[in-house]
Amino acid sequence: MAGGETLLDVRGLTKVFGTLKACDGVDLDIARGEIHALLGENGAGKSTLVKMLFGSLEPNAGEIRWNGEPVRITSPSEARRLGIGMVFQHFSLFEALTAAENIALSLDAKTPISTIAAKAQALSYSYGLPLDPYALVGDLSVGERQRIEIIRCLLQTPQLVILDEPTSVLTPQEADKLFETLERLRGEGKSILYISHRLEEVKRMCDRATVLRHGKVVGHCDPRQETAASLARMMVGTEVHAVVRSVDEGAGTADVLLRVDHLNRAPATPFSIPLRDISLDVRAGEVIGIAGVAGNGQGEFFEAVSGEVLQDRAEAVSIRGKPAGRDGISGRRRMGAAFVPEERLGHGAAPAMKLSENLLLSRHATDPGVYVGAFGIVRGAAISAAAKRINQMMDVRKSAEDPPANALSGGNLQKFIIGRELDRQPSVMVVNQPTWGVDAGAAARIRQSLIELARSGSAVLVISQDLDELFEISDKIAVMHNGELSKPMPRAEATYEKVGLLMGGAEPGHVHHHDPAEMA
Numbered sequence: 001m002a003g004g005e006t007l008l009d010v011r012g013l014t015k016v017f018g019t020l021k022a023c024d025g026v027d028l029d030i031a032r033g034e035i036h037a038l039l040g041e042n043g044a045g046k047s048t049l050v051k052m053l054f055g056s057l058e059p060n061a062g063e064i065r066w067n068g069e070p071v072r073i074t075s076p077s078e079a080r081r082l083g084i085g086m087v088f089q090h091f092s093l094f095e096a097l098t099a100a101e102n103i104a105l106s107l108d109a110k111t112p113i114s115t116i117a118a119k120a121q122a123l124s125y126s127y128g129l130p131l132d133p134y135a136l137v138g139d140l141s142v143g144e145r146q147r148i149e150i151i152r153c154l155l156q157t158p159q160l161v162i163l164d165e166p167t168s169v170l171t172p173q174e175a176d177k178l179f180e181t182l183e184r185l186r187g188e189g190k191s192i193l194y195i196s197h198r199l200e201e202v203k204r205m206c207d208r209a210t211v212l213r214h215g216k217v218v219g220h221c222d223p224r225q226e227t228a229a230s231l232a233r234m235m236v237g238t239e240v241h242a243v244v245r246s247v248d249e250g251a252g253t254a255d256v257l258l259r260v261d262h263l264n265r266a267p268a269t270p271f272s273i274p275l276r277d278i279s280l281d282v283r284a285g286e287v288i289g290i291a292g293v294a295g296n297g298q299g300e301f302f303e304a305v306s307g308e309v310l311q312d313r314a315e316a317v318s319i320r321g322k323p324a325g326r327d328g329i330s331g332r333r334r335m336g337a338a339f340v341p342e343e344r345l346g347h348g349a350a351p352a353m354k355l356s357e358n359l360l361l362s363r364h365a366t367d368p369g370v371y372v373g374a375f376g377i378v379r380g381a382a383i384s385a386a387a388k389r390i391n392q393m394m395d396v397r398k399s400a401e402d403p404p405a406n407a408l409s410g411g412n413l414q415k416f417i418i419g420r421e422l423d424r425q426p427s428v429m430v431v432n433q434p435t436w437g438v439d440a441g442a443a444a445r446i447r448q449s450l451i452e453l454a455r456s457g458s459a460v461l462v463i464s465q466d467l468d469e470l471f472e473i474s475d476k477i478a479v480m481h482n483g484e485l486s487k488p489m490p491r492a493e494a495t496y497e498k499v500g501l502l503m504g505g506a507e508p509g510h511v512h513h514h515d516p517a518e519m520a
């Protein structure tokens with residue numbers, strides 16, 4: 001608990017990117033046996049700070065003391081040697097290898113696989129995170145993959161474990177398991193540095209919190225004494241407004257703008273989920289939410305709807321009444337649709353290109369003539385104006401006027417990509433995980449803008465693992481399980497329990513719902 005002996009003591013830690021102080025004289029101390037939260041808006045400097053603690057970024061100034069001794073952490077292997085472990089937000093596992101083989105890759109020693117497997121299994125059971133070391137990673141759920149990362153980290157007997165948004169990809173049940181494990185670790189006197197945008201879980205789990213804003217520490221608190229709203233206020237500096245959902249006036253009668261009709265898809269790889277006879281209508285004015293545990297076909301469904309993967313039957317996907325199943329992503333965008341994939345870098349944006357270039361790249365295909373004029377001359381002023389408009393609308397925080405996409409913090413890049421699509425006023429918007437890694441203030445803004453887009457006459461389809469989010473914005477909720485989609489339930493009839501049962505694979509017929517008595 002707080003008050004224990006100090007394990008890590010950081011003074012004046014500073015990291016400068018160009019002219020931006022991503023961390024500006026940060027002080028932080030972590031006691032033995034405490035769970036310490038690191039809070040802050042997108043771009044506040046949390047990732048930059050922990051990268052310095054884990055040796056993957058070099059500070060420009062400041063001091064780190066570990067067990068009272070000044071240290072220089074020059075590489076992740078140096079961090080591990082000291083006893084600092086990290087579980088990353090994005091996993092770095094090979095799908096075609098087993099859990100044990102993946103773990104072996106990160107251990108320098110020439111220990112036989114069977115020994116590693118036995119150790120990993122014993123450790124996983126003792127921490128209540130059971131793991132089959134011989135399972136192929138490709139066959140595992142996101143939650144199980146995270147277990148591998150955690151076990152891999154714990155095998156090196158760290159004294160401090162850093163977790164960067166560990167629950168953003170977990171089901172509520174998996175998150176509960178993780179919390180139990182963290183409590184055990186705390187009980188053993190280990191320390192945990194915990195980054196999360198989910199303030200309720202911070203309140204529940206953490207002993208102390210350090211809050212960053214614009215690279216500086218703006219406060220410390222005991223999260224248990226705070227409310228989610230007061231924590232959000234500390235992070236943002238102002239009040240965070242709740243999302244307002246007006247009634248969908250044309251409920252059930254407006255035009256169908258997106259129709260998915262008996263969509264089937266064979267699995268493309270041994271690890272992907274087949275889609276089984278999915279039909280769904282999304283009408284002008286409404287937001288339909290698709291809930292589901294990660295890895296139940298949501299990614300495959302998004303690819304099929306967006307045109308990243310084509311269908312044999314053109315009618316399998318129709319946009320504004322026109323069969324589009326054989327059109328690619330640009331074709332579907334020209335029909336008035338917009339798509340925001342889950343994976344931002346690479347799919348949502350080209351990492352090394354500037355924001356304005358990213359904008360040009362995506363717009364050139366969809367709005368010919370607007371940004372590129374006669375003879376292929378790029379209309380620089382129009383692009384700059386659009387980029388500026390988007391950055392303002394979404395409050396994108398960045399280190400330069402027009403930085404490359406990979407210099408934005410994760411949440412800010414997500415804000416830019418959503419803003420870029422909203423700026424086109426699409427008739428059909430399909431988004432996968434709209435607020436993944438986004439802070440409370442920005443998440444509220446994104447959710448509100450999706451509702452407003454629908455109410456202005458567009459059809460909005462949102463795939464999300466965040467049930468609170470779906471309940472906040474959806475007019476109807478459907479659940480994807482094992483490649484099948486349940487019938488959308490009107491929001492007024494949907495409960496967490498019903499949706500949760502379907503997510504767990506209950507037969508849709510066994511969950512009671514009527515049709516289509518709208519609407520809350």
Ligand SMILES: Nc1ncnc2c1ncn2[C@@H]1O[C@H](COP(=O)(O)OP(=O)(O)OP(=O)(O)O)[C@@H](O)[C@H]1O
Nearest residue numbers: 017022042043044045046047048407408409410411
């Ligand atoms: N490699 C880089 N080059 C230039 N600027 C960077 C780089 N990495 C981060 N930044 C900038 O530093 C600031 C802090 O980013 P950081 O990723 O630490 O934020 P964060 O608090 O982790 O945000 P999020 O919650 O969105 O993950 C941001 O303004 C970001 O644009």
